[in-house]
Amino acid sequence: MRTSTKLLLGLGALVATPIVINHMITKNAQARTPKRLSESTYNWEYGDIRYIAIGEGEPLVLIHGIYPGAGALEFKEIINELAQDYKVYVPDLLGFGYSDKPNVSYSAYFYVRLIHDFIQDVIGKPVIATASLHSAASLASCAKLNPDDFKKIILISPTGTNENIQMATDVEGKAKKALESPVLGTSVYHILTSKRALPEFFATEGLTSKPDPETLDELYLSAHAGGAGGKYPIAALLSKFFNGDIKTTLDELTVPHHIITGAIIPKSHLFALWSELGDTVATSLIEDAHLLPHLDKPEEFLATLKELIQL
Numbered sequence: 182m183r184t185s186t187k188l189l190l191g192l193g194a195l196v197a198t199p200i201v202i203n204h205m206i207t208k209n210a211q212a213r214t215p216k217r218l219s220e221s222t223y224n225w226e227y228g229d230i231r232y233i234a235i236g237e238g239e240p241l242v243l244i245h246g247i248y249p250g251a252g253a254l255e256f257k258e259i260i261n262e263l264a265q266d267y268k269v270y271v272p273d274l275l276g277f278g279y280s281d282k283p284n285v286s287y288s289a290y291f292y293v294r295l296i297h298d299f300i301q302d303v304i305g306k307p308v309i310a311t312a313s314l315h316s317a318a319s320l321a322s323c324a325k326l327n328p329d330d331f332k333k334i335i336l337i338s339p340t341g342t343n344e345n346i347q348m349a350t351d352v353e354g355k356a357k358k359a360l361e362s363p364v365l366g367t368s369v370y371h372i373l374t375s376k377r378a379l380p381e382f383f384a385t386e387g388l389t390s391k392p393d394p395e396t397l398d399e400l401y402l403s404a405h406a407g408g409a410g411g412k413y414p415i416a417a418l419l420s421k422f423f424n425g426d427i428k429t430t431l432d433e434l435t436v437p438h439h440i441i442t443g444a445i446i447p448k449s450h451l452f453a454l455w456s457e458l459g460d461t462v463a464t465s466l467i468e469d470a471h472l473l474p475h476l477d478k479p480e481e482f483l484a485t486l487k488e489l490i491q492l
Contacts, residue, residue, distance in 0.1 A: 218233075218235075219233050219234055219235040220232070220233055220234075220279075221233075221234055223272070223299060223303050225275065225295065225298060225299075225302075226298075227275055227281075227283060227285055227295075228275050228280065228282075228283045228285075229280060229281045230272050230273065230274075230275060230280045230281075230295070230299065231253075231273050231278065231279040231280045232270055232272035232273065232299075232303070233253055233260065233269070233270070233271040234268065234269070234270050234271075235260065235261075235264040235268075235269050236263065236264030236265065236266070236267055236268050236269045237267075238266055238267045238268050239267055239268065239308075239309065239332075240267070240268050240270060240304045240306065240308040240309070241263060241267040241268065241269050241270070241308065241310070241311075241490070242269075242270045242271075242272075242299075242300065242304070242308050242309070242310040242311070243255075243259075243260070243263075243269065243270070243271045243310075243311055244272065244274070244296065244311065244312035244313070244317075244319075244320060245271075245273070245274065245277070245278075245312075245313060245316060246312070246313040246314030246315060246316050246317075246337075246388075246473070247274070247277075247292075247314060247315040247316055247414060247418055247423060248314065248382065248388065248415075248418070249370075249373045249374045249378075249379060249382055249400075249404055249411075249415055250379050250399075250400030250401065250403050250404040251274075251277045251278070251400075251403065252273045252277050252279070252399075252403035253271040253272065253273050253278055254278070254396070254399045254400070254403060255313065255473065255475070255476065256271055256475060257396075257399075258475060258476060258479035259475055259479050259482065259483050259486075262483055263483070263486075263487075266487075267309075270299075270303065270304065270308075272299060273403075274292060274295065274316065274414075275287075275291075275295060275414075276410065276411060276413055276414035277403065277411060277414065278403045278406065279403070279406050279407065280407075281407065281410070282407050282408065282409075282410025282411050282414075283410060283413070284361065284410065284413050285413070286417075287413055287414040287417040287422065287423075288422050288423065289315065289318055289319050289322065289422075289423050289425055290319075292316060292319040293319050293322045293326065296310070296312075296319060296320060296323045296330075297323050297326070297327050297330060300327075301330070307329065307330060307331055307332050308330065308331060308332065309331070309332050309333050309334070309335070310324075310333075310334050310335070311334065311335035311336070311337060311441075311486065312334075312336065312337065312339075313336075313337035313338060313339075313472075313473060313475075314337070314338055314339070314340055314472065314473075315340050315341075315418070315423040317336040317337055317338065317339035317340070318339050318340050318423070318425060318427045318430075320334055320336065321334065321336060321339065321430045321431060321438070322427070322430055324434060324436040324438070325430050325433060325434050325435075328435050331436045332436075333436065333437040333438065333439075333489075333490065334436055334437075334438045334439075335438070335439050335440075335441060335486060335489055335490075336438060336440045336441070337440075337441050337442065337472075337473070337474070337475065338440075338441075338442040338443065338447070338473070338474075339427060339440065340423070340424070340427075341424065341425045341426050341427040341428075356416075356419070356420050357416045357417060357419075357420035357422065360412065360415070360416035360419060360420065361412060361413055361416045366412050366416065367409045367412060369412070370409055370411065370412035370415060370416075371409070373415065374401065374404035374405065375401075376397055376398075376401055379392070379397060379400050379401065379404075380392055380397065388471055388472050388473050389470075389471050389472065389473040389476045389477050390471065390476075396476075431462050438462070439462075439463050439464070439465065439489050440462055440463070440464040440465070441464075441465045441467065441474060441482065441485055441486065441489075442464065442466060442467070442472060442474065443466070443467050443469075443470030443471045443472055443473070443474045443477060444466040444467060444468045444469065444470065445469070445470060445471050447471070447472055465485050465489070467481050467482055467485065468481070470482075
């Protein structure tokens with residue numbers, strides 16, 4: 182066999198192998214996608230939003246953060262308890278969980294639009310809402326732009342409270358395109374959402390303690406449901422398209438608001454010490470918890486949340 186032919190065959194194998202692996206990962210995960218109780222679909226203009234709606238009473242919206250494997254499962258420890266007193270809505274944001282995962286321009290403002298439209302179209306009256314991490318920043322911006330949508334907002338460890346936050350540049354824009362690519366981008370996404378990498382992501386970012394096997398499996402299925410489209414918002418996340426300083430937003434917010442976070446100091450530069458916000462934003466600390474206290478210490482978080490909601 183000629184050398185050139187061998188080279189072409191070798192290159193073909195290099196290209197074909199990750200494609201086959203990516204296909205098998207997606208196929209195997211989709212075969213295990215579970216049916217969730219109390220689930221409905223909101224047909225948003227950019228794709229279908231799957232959400233859990235359970236309970237009776239005043240509407241309470243819980244919005245998960247933005248990270249590999251994110252989805253409504255983030256609130257699994259507290260949904261049923263809250264549903265005893267409220268009508269609880271827990272959406273999978275577009276690009277996450279069991280919602281559609283199209284190739285669109287994901288950004289903080291993109292989710293501001295989704296939150297507003299979801300409240301207007303699905304609920305139809307002012308809500309109490311809570312959101313974590315980057316989604317908390319989007320919720321704060323949404324409340325600033327649409328104050329009539331909200332009675333109160335609770336921000337769980339919001340990002341962007343550090344004045345040293347780095348914004349996306351042309352370099353990040355090129356990185357984002359690479360992470361969105363069919364072969365390389367999909368392969369990177371599958372590495373980030375493997376069962377080995379998911380716990381490391383949590384530990385490295387200080388988001389929560391190591392997930393138990395059941396939660397880890399749920400994260401994995403959430404990341405791979407519907408194919409590899411989850412790579413698009415994660416590409417935006419890694420390329421800093423969700424970064425922003427929300428301190429000004431909080432300063433100008435007219436809707437009642439409060440921060441809940443874990444008392445353990447985060448490792449990531451995306452989070453400031455909450456004392457840097459001064460006396461302008463009330464903050465509750467959950468002892469022995471990281472940035473997702475509703476997963477680390479659900480009972481303590483619930484007690485704090487219920488007290489804040491009832492104020």
